[in-house]
Amino acid sequence: IALAFARPSSTARTTPAVSKVCREMSSTAVEDTMAAAPETTPESFEDTSSAYRDLISKLRTVTQLQRASAVLSYDQHVFMGNSERTVASRGAQMSALAGLIHEKSTDKAIGELIETASADLASFDGATSDEARILEITKRDYEKNERIPSELAGRKAALSSKANAQWAKARAASDYSLFQDTLKECFDMAAEVATAVRGENTDVPLYTQMLDEFETGMPASRINELFGTIQEALVPLLTKVLQSESKPSVAPLNGHFPIKAQEELSREIVTALGYDGDHGRIDVSVHPFTMSFSPADVRITSRFSEKEWYQGVAGTIHEGGHAMYEQNLNDSGLSIDSALSLGCHESQSLFWERHVGLSKPFWKWATPKLKASFGDDFGYSPEEVYGAVNNVTPGFIRVEADELTYPLHVILRYNIERDIIEGKVDIADVPKKWNEMMKEMIGVDVEKDSDGCLQDVHWSMLAIGYFPTYLLGSATAAQLAHYIKKDIPDFDEKVEKGEFSEIKAWLTNKVHRHGQRYKS
Template identity: 40%
Template sequence: MSALSDLLAFQRQTEALSQVMGRLGWDQETMMPPGAAEQRGEEMAALESVLHARRSDPRVGELLALAEAGTEAEKSQLRLIAHAHARATKVPADLAAELARVTSVAQGIWARARAADDLAAFLPTLETVVRLKRIEAEALADGGDLYDALIDDYEPGMKAAELAALFGRMRPRLVALRARIMEAGPTPEHVAGHFPKQVQLALSREIAMAFGYDMEHGRIDLAVHPFSSGSGADVRITTRVDEEEPLGCLYSTIHEVGHAAYEQNIAEDYRLSVLGQGVSMGVHESQSRIYENQLARSAAFTSWLYGRMRDLFGDIGVASPEAFHAAVNRVASGYIRTEADEVHYNLHIMLRFDLERALIGGDLAVADLEGAWNERFLSDFGVAVDRPRNGMLQDVHWSCGLFGYFPTYSLGNVYAGVLHEALRGDLPDLDAALAKGDPSPATAWLRERLQRHGGLRTPRATIEHAAGRKVTEAPLLDYLDAKFGAIYGV
């Protein structure tokens, strides 16, 4: 046995245990009885202690010093293991366990507070989460920017200053497009009617499989906040159902299938290794957003979906495929990020980015967060927040301690814009397939160009290798201008 093989065998067990941890999280959000929250917190803390001990084990450092890599995959594995080991050794074991316990319990407290519109019931818990995340960031930052240290968990190598500059370039064009649309006059029709739960779920399953989701190695369940979990041979997704509004279920499913397809399509040789998962949340989000938006909200695909929904539900409140396409892409200043149109979505993310950066940096107190949120929301969206569940209680991320995660959503949109430009260049007849409800030419392109490579390359290199061009925001903004300019005549 060589140092390299010993190291990779040790890492394989760590990855397997990490998958178990993820399955506990999935169960907590879908199946766990509500009274089990405190015990689950202890279970998560215990398992996190084991994982942290393995990731920070001195033997990992010793094997890294001795290991010799020959292939590109081996070199990438050593790079990623070294990065994770360096981070783990900076975080005290008791802090890692406490974060796992607190954030596990916090999710249940957040869910109850959101359901009751009781912000006060959540604020003490959020105070604790923020305090612990700042301690963790201080341990990781080595005197540098605290928020940069947290971003690195989700988008390795990315910095807050680079994100701020990117958002600063995007914001003027997004605001200008929004203004033109708001002044354009009549808004598109709404989808309306009664859409039974089981029929929605059957259609969402049908669409999920059309987009390449392998149900032999996955399942679809319900959750308050849809998500994808797992990798390799066990990748699960969730969606939500409102019997008066079916688009939320269908497009949440497609979004999560984008995440799940990435994980399912990674080369089998990489399973239970550091390469056997998405390379970053920004790249992950590029897959979910391109599936959901550029493909599933295209005029070609919505023309097929309109007919399919009429077959299943009868009258759906809109009179034509063209009217349905406009309804699916309707621009409105809604409260909820996950339901936001493509024009407003990045404005939601920029709000959260600025607020959580201020929270972690110590420039904003948790007690003042609601006021800051509501003031910024009114400024950006022209609508006053009416209740906490439509404001700062809407997202699960902060209860989970996922500070630094939000900006990867917009980064994923930028990545998706670059990929879509390249994909359309290579697949000039794609709309003919989409109009038949068949996105497989596009999903196959993404599988071969990007998904099967897993964590082989850095995030930016992953996108640039797949698209054959540099990452910029221009393709996304040009796509938005063209698409919504056509729908709204602006």
């Protein structure tokens, strides 16, 4: 379930340490948070500093081009045909846009405007905190982009394209040996890029630098600690759950469910949660995803199976969580009003998917809707549906994993990629290492590489340091659930009655509208 947002005017991401953000969100700190809320009236400084004005204008142009590129990408994944020539022609369009986005975002004039605007700001009274933060984010991203020479960016793009094709081939043949050499190149390239970006800060560990690309400000040392705690608690809990005699039946999930009815049901549910269908649309695609063209046009896709209805509903709720985040950002067209980090984004999808959509009150509300959609044959009680959707079944595949085993899938990948970068695991040993850990942590025997270390696309896309964001999002979602229940004590009653507006408003107030104003 990949994310693809049209991110405003920068490629880098600012991310808080998750636990810190959530501390700031505790109910006792509500007033402070409110007081520090963004003031979106920076006209006075903008009126004063022509450099700042010009800078903002250039950044917004880049944002518009990124949004245009997102439209092309959405069209390709949802509407466009897949003949070779058509795909190639879209590739040429995307590549021309990417070239232009690169040209405009690395424009030397931006560097000069940042300097001048920063000087202007220093001598200006009455600027809001937004302006300083905007300059800070812009400077950081610009300098980072500057540290990656075009030549390196070109080689990276070329490798990613080659590696992706090679990975698909190896996965189809379930033969790691076909991918091993290319995977080595991917890790080497990721290290080269991280080394360039790190620059003179050589005391930053290389893997931490990689993490920073996806979850800015979150060091490997903190993740080690966090994931260690989770693993320590989870493995015995999993064992206990699996040994339990109380096993919910998954029968309510299976049967024959017309796709059309599932689509309408999913739409009804996600709209009730707070997804604004007037400013977006819902489509079907091979892999569910969310894409934002602006807060006024945020689209989600889902996929449906005739034999099992929960995948479609859960996928729509998940993407709906991502989409509500994007829909409720301010629309300044600047990075300050983009999502804080990948982990924070995932916290929004997982909050709705798990802390609402897996709860008993939710199924008290939603089970009658299942009956209305699927007919009287669907004779299960809310309790039975609740049990079924919460079943725990260890398996090989991360994207099919339940709430309890999912973190272990992430921790496994995290350990392997960190150890490769730190030189403790050899690329040749990845399958062996993978299968050992699967057995040890989740208790399953991987029988072929396509069910093991070849299942994920990420490494072939040079997204090394990406996996942890899934689990950070999961942890953040749990923390949000903890604090929202302090602020909304009748949370469960509201869910059971299908009254979600206050819950969505809380998330908007605490998370969405702040964008990247707070740093980690």
